[in-house]
Ligand SMILES: Nc1ncnc2c1ncn2[C@@H]1O[C@H](COP(=O)(O)OP(=O)(O)OP(=O)(O)O)[C@@H](O)[C@H]1O
């Protein structure tokens with residue numbers, strides 16, 4: 001799906017943000033990317049739909065190389081991106097127009113555009129807000145609209161850049177369950193986050209540091225050991241607790257059964273009694 | 274915050290559903306009539322047309338009052354200028370200034386013209402979403418040979434709608450910055466220069482960041498300036514033909530009057 005081969009990226013001010021990094025993302029995977037502030041997560045993500053081009057190395061999305069200008073449109077249609085700030089990714093004056101922006105750029109017919117707008121708004125449960133202006137929406141609602149706008153392009157891959165970091169816990173759960181649904185229906189998800197408790201759904205966790213990948217594996221494997229310092233966030237209490245329980249032998253120390261959520265911890269505790 | 278100056282009020286009236294091109298052309302024709310109107314009978318007729326239109330789209334009158342309010346000062350100046358500086362029969366005088374009958378007449382008609390221009394413009398912006406206005410303008414511009422200047426009608430329309438879009442965004446960040454600075458103890462009245470700097474500097478840098486983010490969002494959703502389509506139907510329907518007939522009638526009526 002996405003093949004990143006030995007890329008490096010330097011910003012014009014000479015900051016080396018990505019340092020000879022390689023990563024393959026397979027179809028249907030839910031890959032989470034974590035790491036400290038400034039480790040290059042957003043920069044990496046922006047390479048995955050050709051917003052940035054590597055200074056060295058290559059990025060191939062669905063067989064299309066991002067360095068080929070003629071396939072950029074197809075790449076961006078294949079890999080949609082939702083950004084962190086709910087306020088500054090609105091392009092239309094109303095919800096409907098914002099969602100229609102992508103399909104309009106694809107030059108679709110008016111009927112097709114309207115169908116896609118209806119469907120995408122239904123998918124995120126915002127169909128009642130069609131004629132609202134972005135300013136009248138909450139942060140969580142804005143992010144849902146942003147997701148609908150990406151869905152309207154019918155992407156195979158969706159890239160999420162800390163989309164929940166400006167939301168309250170309740171809207172965060174909403175967005176996460178939408179993303180999980182998409183993943184279950186076959187969308188490939190790349191999800192950058194600072195919130196390790198959001199990793200329950202991920203098949204794979206990639207941890208970055210200084211523009212390189214330092215860990216790549218199942219979240220259980222990675223979170224059951226390793227210094228939390230690297231993840232760019234404190235360990236969630238459940239994981240902290242699970243680690244201590246495992247250390248003192250109260251639950252099995254086997255990483256493949258390491259609990260990532262409260263429900264999982266309860267289950268493990270019941271079983272080990 | 275939804276009734277900012279000249280803002281759009283969603284609705285489903287005939288005026289809302291007219292093709293934006295009809296409304297833009299209509300506004301131009303009506304403006305021509307307004308600028309041409311000189312008698313009170315003309316003014317009365319225009320006021321009548323305006324009232325009928327407002328009633329037909331069931332918009333609150335308060336919305337239009339708010340559209341005119343920011344310009345009141347300008348209108349007052351305009352009126353007073355005409356009032357005092359027109360030669361003619363003197364009605365009243367105050368030291369060297371004299372008010373003439375002609376001045377009163379001219380002041381009233383000129384001011385009314387501007388008020389009506391503004392009201393009709395507000396009527397169009399209230400019943401047409403900005404993006405429909407811009408796509409209407411885009412379609413009207415399409416025949417122009419813009420590509421010789423290296424720009425497409427889509428680019429023009431996009432620039433217009435983005436600038437409309439950034440105004441409320443700008444206003445929001447201004448308000449929140451001002452509040453933030455005041456809550457940190459900034460006294461705008463005591464230190465106006467410092468206050469301006471402490472608000473304008475972050476406002477500009479924040480806006481630049483915002484613009485960059487919107488540009489990224491546009492790019493990642495495949496923005497292109499050629500080959501775009503639009504979700505808005507642009508088709509002249511029966512309603513539009515009737516409206517055009519009414520414009521012609523209106524103009525004939527006013528020229529005969
Ligand atoms: N536009 C830019 N110009 C110059 N340097 C930049 C730019 N954007 C990011 N950087 C630098 O590149 C490095 C990686 O930034 P990046 O935004 O990818 O990090 P990140 O992992 O997404 O961080 P965060 O968790 O804060 O979002 C940082 O050192 C940052 O300072």
Ligand SMILES: [Mg+2]
Nearest residue numbers: 041042043161
């Ligand atoms: Mg980032």
